[in-house]
Amino acid sequence: MSCPECFSGHKHTSDPQGREEKIHGLDTYIAEPKDGKDAKGIIIIIPDAFGWQFVNNRILADHYAAAGDFLVYLPDFMEGSAAPEWLLVYVESVADTSSLSAWLTKPYAIAMLLYGAGPFMVRNRFGISYPTVQTFFQKISENEGSKLPVGAAGFCWGGRHAIYLSHGEKSSSGKPLVNASFTGHPSNCSFPAELQPVKQPLSIALGDLDINLGPKQVKVIEDTFKTLENVDTEIIMYPGAGHGFCIRADPGREVIKQAEAAEKQAIDFFKKHFA
Numbered sequence: 001m002s003c004p005e006c007f008s009g010h011k012h013t014s015d016p017q018g019r020e021e022k023i024h025g026l027d028t029y030i031a032e033p034k035d036g037k038d039a040k041g042i043i044i045i046i047p048d049a050f051g052w053q054f055v056n057n058r059i060l061a062d063h064y065a066a067a068g069d070f071l072v073y074l075p076d077f078m079e080g081s082a083a084p085e086w087l088l089v090y091v092e093s094v095a096d097t098s099s100l101s102a103w104l105t106k107p108y109a110i111a112m113l114l115y116g117a118g119p120f121m122v123r124n125r126f127g128i129s130y131p132t133v134q135t136f137f138q139k140i141s142e143n144e145g146s147k148l149p150v151g152a153a154g155f156c157w158g159g160r161h162a163i164y165l166s167h168g169e170k171s172s173s174g175k176p177l178v179n180a181s182f183t184g185h186p187s188n189c190s191f192p193a194e195l196q197p198v199k200q201p202l203s204i205a206l207g208d209l210d211i212n213l214g215p216k217q218v219k220v221i222e223d224t225f226k227t228l229e230n231v232d233t234e235i236i237m238y239p240g241a242g243h244g245f246c247i248r249a250d251p252g253r254e255v256i257k258q259a260e261a262a263e264k265q266a267i268d269f270f271k272k273h274f275a
Contacts, residue, residue, distance in 0.1 A: 005211060006049050006156050006187055007087040007117055009248025016058035018065070018072075024139040026132075029058050029074040031065035039071035041149040041179070041274040042140060046133060046158030047074065048247050049120055051082025056247050057155075060263070064153070068267045071148075073140070077133050077158075083120040087113060088248075126160060126188065133161045134169070137178065141171035149179040149274040153266055155247050159186020160194070168199030176200055180232075180273035182266040184246030185210055191217055192224040201232040203269040205262040207241025207255075232273070236265055 018031035029052055033039055043064050047057040052074050061072040076082075140150060154162030166181040180201040195202075204221065206213055213221075218237065225233040238245065238258040249259035 005243040007083055007113070009088060009244045010056075010250035011054075011085065011088055011248070012056050012059055012251070014055065014059050016055060017062050018058060023073060023075065024136055024143075026075040026077065026079070026136060027052065028076065029053075029061060031058075031061040031072040031074075033069040033071070034066055037069050039148060040069045041071070041151060041270060042145050043068070043070045043072045043151045043153055043270060044137065044140065045072065045074045046077060046152060046154035046161045047082075048156035048158065048244065049083040049117075049124075050085055051078050052076040053082065054085065060247065063263060064267060067263075068271060070151075070270065071144075075136055077129060077136070077161075078120075078124050079132070081120060081123040084116045087116045124157065130161055130164060133165070134177070137165060138171050141175050141177050142173055146173065146175070150177070151270045151274070152178045152181040153270075154181070154183045154186065156185055156187045156244060159183035160189050162186070163189065163194055163198070163202065166200040166202045167197040180270055182269055184262055184266075185212065185243050187212055187243075189213075191220045195221065195224040196227075198228055198231055198233065201269070201273050203233070203265060204235040205238065205246060205265055206235065207238050207243065207245050207258065209240065209242040212243050234269070236262070238262060 018029050021028055021030055045057060045061055057074055061074045064070050065072045152162040152165045162181040162183040163186060165178045169177050171177060178200055182203045184205045185207065221235050238261065241255050241258040245255050245259050246262045249255045
């Protein structure tokens with residue numbers, strides 16, 4: 001079950017530089033390497049609850065393309081049922097305890113949170129969404145990625161999908177669906193069960209204030225990674241960062257530095273395994 005922090009955070013005001021196109025049946029935001037450079041690989045972003053149109057996710061795609069010379073796809077895996085962006089406002093209201101008026105309006109904010117988040121969680125249950133994600137990766141592996149390495153970058157809602165993709169499934173051509181996966185603060189995961197089948201390189205970024213994955217779960221992740229033979233894995237903890245920091249960090253606060261470091265973590269990990 002998703003928590004309020006899955007729908008909280010800061011919305012950026014920058015303008016994305018990519019373009020939109022339908023790829024293998026899904027509306028997709030595309031970011032490409034600058035100055036016509038050849039792509040060193042394909043990164044497919046599996047986004048947070050706010051989906052492919054959320055500006056923060058598109059800006060991240062632009063950053064990956066520019067910094068790593070990657071071709072980046074951000075598909076509409078939710079097929080039009082992403083969480084509404086106005087939830088950011090109501091989650092902030094739910095957390096506000098600064099005044100009497102804030103307390104008086106809290107029941108309404110909670111009702112709006114349930115109204116907006118409920119349909120998203122029902123329509124995008126893992127059992128429904130993963131086949132869509134899986135099929136897209138299969139088609140990319142057999143077509144655009146037939147001669148390029150492919151990576152999955154999943155955040156919050158998309159994190160669990162990225163972990164499953166690292167289980168080593170192959171396309172019809174015999175190529176793994178992903179050469180490497182990265183996930184920032186994944187949600188709704190079951191550890192260690194979903195980590196034990198990992199066969200492809202996997203990198204995880206977590207904040208030490210993440211209420212979804214506390215110290216006990218982090219220890220389980222670390223211990224499970226130690227049991228995986230011949231698989232490159234890592235988990236990096238970011239002090240002072242909470243759930244959602246990789247995508248929705250406020251540029252005006254210190255946590256933006258942690259978000260930038262996690263972005264570099266992902267890019268470096270993909271470069272290493274795309275070499």
